[in-house]
Amino acid sequence: MFESLSDRLGATLDGLRSQGRLSEEDIQKAMREIRLALLEADVNFGVVRDFVAKVRERAMGAEVMESLTPGQQVVKIVHEELTELMGSAGSGLSFANRPPTVVLMAGLQGAGKTTMCGKLARVLAKQKRSPAMVACDLQRPAAVQQLQTLGKSLQVPVYERGTDADPVEVAKWGVEQARAQGRDVVIIDTAGRLHIDEELMDQLVRVKQATKPHNVLLVLDSMTGQDAVNVAQAFAEAVDYDGVILTKLDGDARGGAALAVRAVTGKPIKYVSVGEKLDQLEPFHPDRLASRILGMGDVMSLIERAQEQISETEAREMEAKLRKSEFTLEDFLGQLRQVRKMTAGQGMAGLLGMLPGVGRQIKNLKVDERQIDRVEAIILSMTPSERRNPRLIDGSRRRRIAAGSGTNVQQVNQLLGQFKQMQRMMKQVGKGKMPQLPGLMRR
């Protein structure tokens, strides 16, 4: 199971605090942990090598050597360097002076291009633009129908000429249709293709030449492994895309492939897609993806959503608790209830996955509403003093709680284990080890 880098480095380095200084060997160990964590997150091997070299250089400096918490200092450096490598926040599409703005989608099979066309069209329609889509994936059976169905649900026109036509011709014709009908953005869906398929890559180049797109976007599956670099490079050489859209980030993939793409091609990541529904598209935030790659959870997104739900005073109280590390099971229960308020459209697992540290564990347990009910029942079966101090809960109390909540001892143990982990994470947050957090909580 993945362990977060913060945990790993904490275990490796924090124990050395009493020695005052870090030796060369300690740094070596830390770099090894970083390397493994990044490889597990699918960051490209070559990128990892360069990255670790850079971090090592900084880690040898005074900010770490003289720190009381070298482990967290190293995490901080890694996070900063990752964020920097990831580039600036997603800039949206560029729009043509004279409409229609042409957007060309490209990518491997199964990356999520067609769904992405629909999502993009929805975003544009919300911005009071009038998008249209062109069905140029004539390869995959029923790809045209899929785009039509999406178009229908969005009330966006889809230009198609069946599957016997030439995709280059269809693309060109589609753009002309859009111009004639006064649509101001036209999104061209293309067939998925392998980056080594010369014929199809050549076809993509011709689609680009024929339509002169203002935006060429590479759609990349966030679960892609080491091969992402080859894919990104080959598409860049062929069609010199303007940016990347990262899909399927609602799963538990770390998305390290994005880092490699960025490092190797220098192309920015524009959007991230977080679900199959058409409204689940978000602008890209480098710091959040950096946290995710490090296994720190998508804290910022969670907090942003929480801010809409939690009042300012509640947030202040929570922050104070975090600072004093007084996070109790009562707070946990309160949070669960808050979280439940926030799950609209996202699903429980998606939201809990954003919690630092615990997110992954909880998510792996396939949290659903019933499980939340169970957690609630378990906590409610504890006495107030037990909720405030779970250390009181010995074997016989566990049996009592299990009986009271209609669960079993294993389930009680599981919850207590999760809570302990969460408490540990919260403690780290509270100590200001993740410096951005308190400010954001305050707003």
Next chain:
Amino acid sequence: MFRTADGEDAPEPEPEETGRGLFARLRDNLSRSRRAMAQQLAGVMFDPADTEVWERLEEALLLSDCGVPATVTVIERLEADADAGRLTTADELSARLQQIIAELMTPSDDPRIDITAHPAVLLVTGVNGTGKTTSIGKIAWHLREAGRTCVIGAADTFRAAAGEQLETWAQRAGADFVSSQSGGDPAAVAFDAVAAAESRDRDVVIVDTAGRLHTQGHLMDELRKIHRVIAGRIDGAPHEVLLTIDATTGQNGLQQARLFAEAVEVTGIVLTKLDGTAKGGIALAIAHELGIPVKLIGIGEGIEDLRPFDPADFARALFAGGE
């Protein structure tokens, strides 16, 4: 490819390019990728004390998405052999390396698709975009080539036009097609497909399912339900639960396999899209940590582009360059 009731291997269709098997194709693809292991090792006198050789090996494995734990296992076994003096040349190293990987990838039981039951039910599942529908079309085609009749059930009632896509494949493969309208209950479609196969006396039922992320609890519950409904209709069914894994997938593939296997007892992996530059090393990680065998591989968009998995071929393709 298939294990049949009469115990005979169903006839395999001849690969279209005679004398140019899968291995040659994979190797071709591989030689296009820049870091073929053999090229790195070629002409290198192997010295077990040379850390650079070990580092390059490690690099090759990690670059193939084999993941850290499987890579460590492979290297440790090699090191043990080297320490015992059994590896002295680069050729020996390379041969042993392939052997170890093939061993890790060879399942303990029959790697063929079990169609001994009548009808045999195959449930196909996986993450969005990994190639479920395409793989089903290919399996159905191969079944027909092997003289078997087949019903395809379209239990992906979620994605726009998924049914139409599958129906096209069913037509190409000459299989019966059972579906419901979009938004229908997938378990009901699975049930209908099995019932149709029984009443029409078909040999095999293949049930397609909607792509789902392994982290989506409610969708995994839905998958369990489909499984349960099939099992309720026929004892011992589904006889195969196949999980499609995209060969370009990184370490998340392991998590996919783990959670799908927890939900529905996956019997085998279909490793898709092996015709690109990705080498599918994640399958080694899955075999190493979960013991789930690869049963089929997808090597192109054509209907015939599906092959039984051969561990030795796979191991060679991971490392052999274009010699």
